[in-house]
Amino acid sequence: MFLLSQPLTDGIEFEGESYKLDLAFDNVLLIFELLEDDLHILLQVENVLRLLISADFDFYSNIEKSIKLYQEIMEKIIVKNSNANVKRDLAGNPMPEPEQKKYYSLTEDAEYIYASFLYDYNIDLFDVQGELHWDKFNALLISLSEDSKFKQVVSIRQRKPDKNMTSEQKRELKEMQEAYALSKNQNELEFEAMDWAGKQEYARQQLAMKGGEVNGI
Incomplete structure (x- = not known):
C-alpha cells in the first residue's frame, strides 16, 4: 500500500539479512523486459537478483534461498498491490481474471x-x-x-x-x-498470470530435473 506516512521502501529483510534494492522505475522495468525474454527461469531469477541487489550477488551459493528471496521481493515489493482489490501479474500489470483480457503492458505501451x-x-x-x-x-x-x-x-x-x-x-x-x-x-498471458507459488514450484522442478547441475543451464 502506498502510504504518505511511511518512507518509500528501499530494501528488504529476509531470513535475518538486510538487502538494499535498486528500485528506480527504469531498473524495475528492465527486470520486466528480462522476464519476458526466452531464458531458463533460473537464469531469469539470477539476473533479476543481480539487477536489484548487486551484480556480485552470489546466486549459486544457496539456490533454494535465492529463489525464495526472489519470490519475497517480487510479491512484497515489485508486484505488490497498489489497490487491495487488484492482483498483478509477472510484468506488474493487472492480472486478468477468468474470461478477462489484459488491457495494457508496461513494456509494449x-x-x-x-x-x-x-x-x-x-x-x-x-x-x-x-x-x-x-x-x-x-x-x-x-x-x-x-x-x-x-x-x-x-x-x-x-x-x-x-x-x-x-x-x-x-x-x-x-x-x-x-x-x-x-x-x-x-x-502467454496465462503463463504470466501464474501465481507466485506456481512460479517457485516450477523453478524447483526445473532445478530438480537438472540434478543440481546449475552451471550447465
Missing part, C-alpha cells in the same frame, strides 16, 4: 506511457531514470488523466460495440482495436 507522463506531469521519464522510485512511478501511472494517450489507448482496447453504434462506427472501433492490440497471445 512504453511510448504511450512516456508521452502521457510528459503530457500530464511535464515529466520526461528519461530525465528521471535512476531517480524516480518504482512506487512513485506506479502512483503517477494509475492517476494519468483520461486525456493522456495511455488512458485513451486503454479505453479503446476495453471498448465494446453496442447496439446504438452504426456499422461504420463498429468498423472504426475494430480497426482501432487492431491497431492498438497487444502482441502477446492468450497462452
Whole structure:
C-alpha cells in the first residue's frame, strides 16, 4: 500500500539479512523486459537478483534461498498491490481474471506511457531514470488523466460495440482495436498470470530435473 506516512521502501529483510534494492522505475522495468525474454527461469531469477541487489550477488551459493528471496521481493515489493482489490501479474500489470483480457503492458505501451507522463506531469521519464522510485512511478501511472494517450489507448482496447453504434462506427472501433492490440497471445498471458507459488514450484522442478547441475543451464 502506498502510504504518505511511511518512507518509500528501499530494501528488504529476509531470513535475518538486510538487502538494499535498486528500485528506480527504469531498473524495475528492465527486470520486466528480462522476464519476458526466452531464458531458463533460473537464469531469469539470477539476473533479476543481480539487477536489484548487486551484480556480485552470489546466486549459486544457496539456490533454494535465492529463489525464495526472489519470490519475497517480487510479491512484497515489485508486484505488490497498489489497490487491495487488484492482483498483478509477472510484468506488474493487472492480472486478468477468468474470461478477462489484459488491457495494457508496461513494456509494449512504453511510448504511450512516456508521452502521457510528459503530457500530464511535464515529466520526461528519461530525465528521471535512476531517480524516480518504482512506487512513485506506479502512483503517477494509475492517476494519468483520461486525456493522456495511455488512458485513451486503454479505453479503446476495453471498448465494446453496442447496439446504438452504426456499422461504420463498429468498423472504426475494430480497426482501432487492431491497431492498438497487444502482441502477446492468450497462452502467454496465462503463463504470466501464474501465481507466485506456481512460479517457485516450477523453478524447483526445473532445478530438480537438472540434478543440481546449475552451471550447465
